[in-house]
Structures are given as structure tokens and as C-alpha cells.
Amino acid sequence: xxxxAVRGRLTWQTATVASVTRETTSVVTIELDPPHWxxxxxxxxxxxxxxxxxxxxxxxxxxxxxxxxxxxxITVERLEDGEVSPYLTEELRPGDLLELRGPVGGYFVWEPAxxxxxxxxxxxSGIVPLRSILRHRLRAGSGVPTRLLYSSRRWxxxxxxxxLGQDHDGVQVGYTLTRGQPAGWTGHTxxxxxALLAEVAWPAEANPLAYICGPTSFVETAAAALVDLxxxxxxxxxxxxxxxxxxxxxxxx
Amino acid sequence: xxAVDGNAIGGMLIEVFxxxxxxARSTCETCGASRPVAELxxxxxxxxxVVRCRTCGSVLMVxxxxxxxxxxxxxxxxxxxxx
Amino acid sequence: xxxxxxGFRRLQRDSAGQDSRxxxxxxxxxxxxxxxxxxxxxxxxxxWTFSITQGGQTRQSWTWQEFQALPAETITADIHCxxxxxxxxxxxxxxxxxxxxxKAEHDAPYVMAFCDGGYTTNLPIEDITGxxxxxxxxxxxxxxEAEHGGPARxxxxxxxxxxxxxxxxxxxxxxxxxPGFWESYGYHIYGDPWREQxxxxx
Numbered sequence: 001x002x003x004x005a006v007r008g009r010l011t012w013q014t015a016t017v018a019s020v021t022r023e024t025t026s027v028v029t030i031e032l033d034p035p036h037w038x039x040x041x042x043x044x045x046x047x048x049x050x051x052x053x054x055x056x057x058x059x060x061x062x063x064x065x066x067x068x069x070x071x072x073x074i075t076v077e078r079l080e081d082g083e084v085s086p087y088l089t090e091e092l093r094p095g096d097l098l099e100l101r102g103p104v105g106g107y108f109v110w111e112p113a114x115x116x117x118x119x120x121x122x123x124x125s126g127i128v129p130l131r132s133i134l135r136h137r138l139r140a141g142s143g144v145p146t147r148l149l150y151s152s153r154r155w156x157x158x159x160x161x162x163x164l165g166q167d168h169d170g171v172q173v174g175y176t177l178t179r180g181q182p183a184g185w186t187g188h189t190x191x192x193x194x195a196l197l198a199e200v201a202w203p204a205e206a207n208p209l210a211y212i213c214g215p216t217s218f219v220e221t222a223a224a225a226l227v228d229l230x231x232x233x234x235x236x237x238x239x240x241x242x243x244x245x246x247x248x249x250x251x252x253x
Numbered sequence: 254x255x256a257v258d259g260n261a262i263g264g265m266l267i268e269v270f271x272x273x274x275x276x277a278r279s280t281c282e283t284c285g286a287s288r289p290v291a292e293l294x295x296x297x298x299x300x301x302x303v304v305r306c307r308t309c310g311s312v313l314m315v316x317x318x319x320x321x322x323x324x325x326x327x328x329x330x331x332x333x334x335x336x
Numbered sequence: 337x338x339x340x341x342x343g344f345r346r347l348q349r350d351s352a353g354q355d356s357r358x359x360x361x362x363x364x365x366x367x368x369x370x371x372x373x374x375x376x377x378x379x380x381x382x383x384w385t386f387s388i389t390q391g392g393q394t395r396q397s398w399t400w401q402e403f404q405a406l407p408a409e410t411i412t413a414d415i416h417c418x419x420x421x422x423x424x425x426x427x428x429x430x431x432x433x434x435x436x437x438x439k440a441e442h443d444a445p446y447v448m449a450f451c452d453g454g455y456t457t458n459l460p461i462e463d464i465t466g467x468x469x470x471x472x473x474x475x476x477x478x479x480x481e482a483e484h485g486g487p488a489r490x491x492x493x494x495x496x497x498x499x500x501x502x503x504x505x506x507x508x509x510x511x512x513x514x515p516g517f518w519e520s521y522g523y524h525i526y527g528d529p530w531r532e533q534x535x536x537x538x
Binding site for chain 2: 045061101102106107108215217237238239240241243
């Protein structure tokens with residue numbers, strides 16, 4: 001059993017796509033059925049590899065959206081001019097095969113024993129690993145006080161809208177919409193900055209543990225702002241997804 | 254295209270080192286700054302993957318994949334140790 | 337054996353009829369991918385200089401204004417990146433390296449191009465003279481964008497594009513062919529796309 005687990009962690013395996021669910025016009029959630037999954041931690045990601053008929057390959061990383069006790073689920077955003085994300089969000093069907101490797105990550109992970117209070121900052125698809133953390137917290141029966149501030153372009157772009165809208169003890173969810181707001185919007189507007197975080201983030205004296213995920217520029221602004229508010233850098237964990245300009249990911253081998 | 258961070262190359266680092274490395278502690282040979290590998294600046298839109306110190310910008314690691322082999326140069330690191 | 341991903345194709349496409357202009361292993365791209373080993377530098381033009389150096393001495397140097405006053409050419413070139421994308425018929429404006437080197441009397445057989453941000457690449461003198469290389473400041477009729485190497489980059493289209501160093505600030509004349517940045521991390525010392533010289537030993 002242990003040998004199988006190690007092999008799954010270090011090598012590529014072929015999973016079957018169990019389901020593909022549309023979340024927004026540009027985002028889908030994919031449930032996968034890998035043959036040798038060793039289990040994962042909240043916050044980890046997996047690597048996906050596509051192979052074309054001519055042997056061309058492309059690899060990308062996707063955060064795992066599900067809690068450790070749940071099936072392997074990723075959520076993928078279609079990037080304009082992307083090479084892999086358009087395939088995963090528009091072509092992939094249940095029954096297809098998908099090569100993956102993982103789980104990967106030992107830094108951007110959370111266990112109930114890590115405590116809190118938790119300050120979660122999501123930019124766009126950066127919500128994915130934070131959703132894994134929230135689901136893990138709930139399933140583990142952890143009462144750690146948690147605040148999530150989720151920055152998105154418009155309300156239609158908010159992923160997991162219904163789920164995040166559910167009331168859970170000890171979890172406060174706030175949104176900031178940067179490009180447009182529905183009529184009657186009472187949430188925040190504009191990009192996350194020092195002023196918004198000064199208002200919304202746990203004060204530094206609470207000794208919070210922060211997880212920030214999203215586009216690189218979003219993460220850098222938010223992380224700098226939290227450190228300015230007095231958060232020790234070692235209690236601000238970051239995961240950068242890159243920029244939105246140009247083609248996505250690496251060129252293939 | 255913006256840089257990413259060490260989280261993104263976690264899988265590649267497992268290939269190279271045989272174990273999870275994003276939580277490992279790196280120390281820059283040039284300026285002495287120490288931080289988890291996950292927090293290093295990663296440029297991978299290139300002929301290879303270049304990992305730089307977030308404090309001084311020096312090159313810490315360069316990984317080049319050639320077919321099924323990854324060559325790794327760590328000469329910019331003073332130290333790389335378990336978390 | 338990796339399974340084929342049903343319905344997946346590469347972004348870059350071959351184009352029948354232009355095949356003979358593509359070196360082995362290359363594919364056409366529609367965009368202009370941005371590849372970089374480091375952050376984009378932003379040297380203000382009033383601080384920018386281009387220099388020919390040798391043995392620690394500056395042999396020749398131009399400010400941006402002086403550089404702009406040099407005779408410039410329009411270049412149409414096919415470019416080939418070692419990461420396998422190619423673009424045909426790209427349009428540039430630049431000053432030929434021969435014009436820049438011509439002023440400095442020398443017999444150095446090699447140069448090391450040096451750049452803002454610390455990037456370097458090595459080249460034989462005969463590959464950057466005789467109309468084979470330029471310091472380019474315009475692409476597609478517009479000033480060269482910073483992410484593509486602006487204000488000026490080296491342009492050496494007959495070699496893999498990592499030799500066309502972005503943010504170039506000068507050429508250091510050398511007696512020996514020392515490996516520059518990518519060359520010292522395993523890429524080919526010369527880099528001829530037609531002989532598919534991607535890696536050392538190819």
C-alpha cells in the first residue's frame with residue numbers, strides 16, 4: 001500500500017474524467033477518478049499533462065478544489081489565447097482520459113492544527129485552493145474563525161457562489177467586484193488594497209494566518225498590504241497564478 | 254507574462270529531488286535572504302525555468318528540461334534545507 | 337505510454353506552403369510569445385547607452401540620441417525560438433552591428449552581448465557582421481515594446497532567438513568563445529536552427 005502511494009505521488013497516472021460541471025461562462029469544475037490517488041491536503045494542486053496526436057505535450061498546474069476526504073476535483077478557468085484551458089473548459093467530456101501527477105505542495109496547505117484565525121484572500125480563480133481549505137475546515141469540525149475576501153470582476157464571475165453564500169459558523173465571506181456591480185450591490189468595489197484590508201482583515205494582534213491566491217499582481221499587492229498592517233511575513237502564505245496577458249503557461253516540449 | 258512562484262514548479266522539483274520541496278528553506282548566495290522555495294520568483298516562459306531571489310533578484314536555480322532529463326543548476330543558492 | 341488527449345491540438349500550427357521556410361522541429365505561431373529569464377527592465381532613455389567594450393575599457397559608446405542618429409535599416413526576417421515557435425517575415429528597424437563595430441578597430445573573434453538585468457549571450461564576430469545582425473529598436477512599425485526587449489535588442493535571425501538578446505546594452509569583444517546565460521545552462525554554444533543545434537552536444 002505504501003509503495004503504491006509513493007508511486008502515485010511521484011509519477012504520472014491516467015485518470016478518467018468523471019464529470020464536467022460549468023460554474024461560470026469561462027470556468028468549469030472537473031471531477032477526476034485517478035487509479036492510484038494517495039489522498040491530498042487542503043491547498044495542494046496537481047499537474048495535468050495533455051498529449052496531442054503528433055506527440056506534442058503541454059503541462060499545467062491546477063489547484064484541487066475538494067477537501068481531503070472528497071474525490072479529486074479541479075476547477076479551471078478558460079484563459080484567452082490559452083492552449084490548455086480552452087481544451088479543459090470546452091472540449092473535455094466525462095469518460096475522457098486525463099494524465100495527472102500529484103498531489104503537489106507542502107507550503108500552501110492548511111490543517112486544523114495550524115489554527116488561525118484564518119484570513120483568506122482570493123483573486124479570481126485563486127478561490128480554488130481556498131475553497132478546499134474552507135471545505136476541509138467544515139468537514140474536520142474546526143471552529144477556527146475565518147474571513148474570506150474574494151475579489152472578482154463581476155458577480156457572474158464569482159465561482160461557487162451558492163456554496164459560499166451558505167452560512168457557516170465562524171466564517172465571514174466578503175466580496176469586492178472590480179469591473180461592474182449588480183443593481184443594489186452593498187459589497188465592496190474596486191481592487192483589494194491597503195485601505196480595504198485595513199477595514200476588513202483580522203487585526204495583526206489576533207495573530208492571523210493568511211492565505212493569498214490569484215494573479216501575481218493581485219497576490220503581491222495583497223501580501224504587501226497585510227505585511228504593512230503588521231502581519232509577520234511568515235504568516236502570510238502566497239500562491240501566484242501568473243499574469244493574464246499573453247499565452248498561458250509554458251510552451252510545450 | 255508575469256512571474257509565478259515556487260508553488261508552480263512543485264511537481265518539477267519532486268522530479269528533480271524526489272521529494273516535496275516548496276516548503277524547503279532556500280538561502281540566497283548573493284544577499285543571504287532566506288525564505289521557503291514557494292516564495293521565490295519563478296520565470297518559466299523561457300528556454301528553461303529560472304528561479305530568482307525575491308529580495309535581490311539573483312538567479313538561485315535554473316532548470317532545463319531536455320527530453321526526459323531535467324538538469325538543475327543550484328549554484329546561486331548558499332543553502333537549501335528541509336523546512 | 338501517455339494516452340492521447342482526445343481532441344487536443346497545439347496552438348501553434350504548421351502552414352503548408354511555408355514548410356520549407358521552417359527549420360526542423362519548428363512550428364508557426366500567430367502571436368509573439370514573450371519569454372524571459374527575469375523581470376522586464378525599464379531603463380529610462382536618458383540613461384541608456386550602447387557600448388563596445390574590451391578588456392574592461394569602453395572602446396565606443398552611444399547615447400540614445402546618438403544611436404538614433406546612426407543610419408538605420410528596415411529588416412524583414414524569419415525568427416526561430418528554441419522553444420519551437422517561429423514567425424516568418426517579421427519587420428524590424430535597427431542599426432547594423434557592422435556599423436557599430438566598424439568604428440572600433442579590433443581583431444576580436446567573438447563578442448559577449450550584455451544586457452540590462454544581467455542577461456548575456458556569446459556570438460562569433462562573423463555572425464554579427466556582414467549584414468547578419470542589428471541592434472533593433474522597432475518591431476512591426478512601432479517602437480519596440482519593453483516586454484519584447486525595448487528600447488533595443490540584438491537581432492540575429494539566422495541563429496535561435498535566444499541569441500537576439502533583449503535589453504542589449506553593448507558588446508564585449510572577446511578572444512575566446514565563452515558561454516553566455518543559456519549557453520552555460522546547457523544550450524548550444526552556437527545555435528543554428530537549420531542544424532537543430534538546441535542543446536550542447538547537438
